[in-house]
Amino acid sequence: MGTDGFLVAYADFSDPQREQAFSDMAAETELILKSVDGSLSANISTSFVSRFNAAAAGERVELDERAFTVLNIAIDAYNFTDGSYNPAVYYGVQAFGFGSDWVYPQTSADLPSTAQTDLYAELASHFSEVITEQKDGTYYATKPNFTIKSGDEELSLKIDLGGVGKGYAVDLIDGLFEKYGFEMGYFSFGSSSIALKKFTDGDFKLQFVHPRKSGGAYLSIPLSCSLLSTSGDYEKYYVFDGARYCHIIDPSTCRPITSGMAAVTVIGGTAAEDDAITTALMTMTPAEAVSFINSKLSTHRVAFACEEGGELRYYTNMQGGFELLDGALKPLT
Template structure:
C-alpha cells in the first residue's frame, strides 16, 4: 500500500512538472469585432492560434482605420485633406508620403477613366447635404461644376499639393475606405494571419479562405433593406460595391445620391449599383465608383479592358449584367 502511495505521489509530481513545462495551449478560434469608423459600419473577422494575439489584432485593425480617418476625413479640421482644401489654392501644401501616394493613385485612375473618377467632385459635392435634403441651386451648380477637374490638382515634388484655381476641393470618399480595408488586411498578413475578412461600408477584402471553404460575400439588393441579389464564393480577393442607396434623398421624384458625375456635378441615374472584384480593395473601391459614373455601356467596355477586374452592374430597370469573366 505504501509503495502504491509513493508511486502515485511520484506520478503527481511528474504531471505537475509537465504542466509547468508545457502550459495548456490557447485554443485557436475565430475572433470578431464590429465597429463604427469613417462614417460607416465596419467589421473584422480573423482566425488566430492565440487568444491574446487575436484580441490585440482586432483592436489594431480598428486603430488603423481611425489613423487613416484622421488623415483623410473632410470632417476633421486637422486632417491632411482638410489642410489641403483650406490652403492648396493659395500655397503648396506639404503632406505625408501616404496621403501623397493615394493622391497619385487617384490621379492615375482619373487619367485612365477620362475623368469619370475625379476626387475634385467635392467642389460641388460639399454643397449637398443628404440628411437635410439640401442640393446646390442652379446658380451654385453653374459656378462650381467647372471646378470639378482633376487637372486643377497639381502634385509637386517633395509631397506637395497645389490647386491651380480657387474654389477647388477634394474628397477621397471614393477610394479612402477601400484603402483602409487594404491596409488593415496588410497589417493582419504581416502578423502571420492566414484567414481573415475586413469590411467597411461597401468595401471588403479577404485574406485566404475560410479555413477550407470560400468566404460567401453578399451583394446587397439596392432597393430592399435586408435583401441580397447574389452571394459570391471568394477567397484572397477584394470586392467593392457603389450604389445610389448609400446616401441619398428623393425630391420631386428625383433621387439625389452621393455619387456625382464630374461632367454635370449631379447624380447619374442609369444604374442602381456596381460591384467590382479584383486583387486589392483600394482599386476595387475606386473602380466601382468609376463604373457607376460611366454607366452600363461605357462601364462594361472599360472593365473589359482591365484584366484583373470583373464587375456586376444592376441597372435602374433591376437587370443584372456581368462582365465576361463572371458571365462564363
C-alpha cells in the first residue's frame, strides 16, 4: 500500500516479559502489513487485486481470504454510501497521476479529457455487478461483463482497495494489543487510519491537520479506545489555473473531487468502514454530507472542514468533546 505505520505501547518495560511481548507484537504487526499489502496492493503484480484487475471482463478470479474479506467490505460500503464510495475509480486515479508512480501532469493540457473520464466513470458504475463467492473453502470474485473502448484498448473494470485495505490492517493490528496484553498505546497507519487504546493519563490528544494552513491543526479531540479515519484534499494534490486536483476521485466523474470538502474525520465503527465513509463524504457536497451524517452516521462522531463562499468552514455532529483550534473557522451555514 506504500504507507507506513507507527506502533506505540505503554507498559512497565523493566519487565523483560513485557519487552519480549512488545517485540513479538511489533513483529506480527509487520507481518500483517506485509500480508495485507501482498494481497491487496494494486501496485504489486502478484497481489490478488492485481490478478482481479488483469482479468478479462466477466472472468472469475480466485482470491485469498484477505482480498475476499476486504472486497466484501468495499461492496458493503458502496451500498451503504449509495455509490459515493466506489473502489472502481482505478483509471481515474492513474489518469490524474495518483497511481504508484505519483507522476503528476505537468500542465493542464496534460489532464485527461472529460470525454475520457466519462468513459472511466461509466465503467466504474458497474462495480455493483462484481460478484463474490466462497465455494469449498476457496474464494472468488467475478468481474462485471462490461468494457469500454479507450483508443485501441478495451478496458475492463479495475479496483483499488488501498483505502479500505489500510483500515482493514488497522482493525487487525488493533486486536494485537489485547493478544499481547497491552492496554495502553495506539497504531497510526499513514497518520490517517488509527486504532487507539488507552493512554497513560487521561485521553490521547488528537490534533487534526488544518487543510489550508501548512503545519497547523484545526481541530483537537481528546479520545481513547476508538478507531478512526481521516481523509483530506491536502494529502496529495496539485493546482492548475487556480483549481486543486487532489487524489480523491469522484466516482460519478472519475475526476478529482470538486465538492468543496477539504477534510473529513469519522470516529466509530471499524477502521475499514471509517476509511470508506471518509472517502465517500469527501465526494459529497457539504449539504449532502450533512444529510448523510444525520441519516446514517448518528452512532459515529464526524467532523469536516469545507470551503463555502470562499471561506473555510466546519461542521460536526458532536455536541461537545472537541476544540476548534482555528478561531477564524466559522460553522457551516
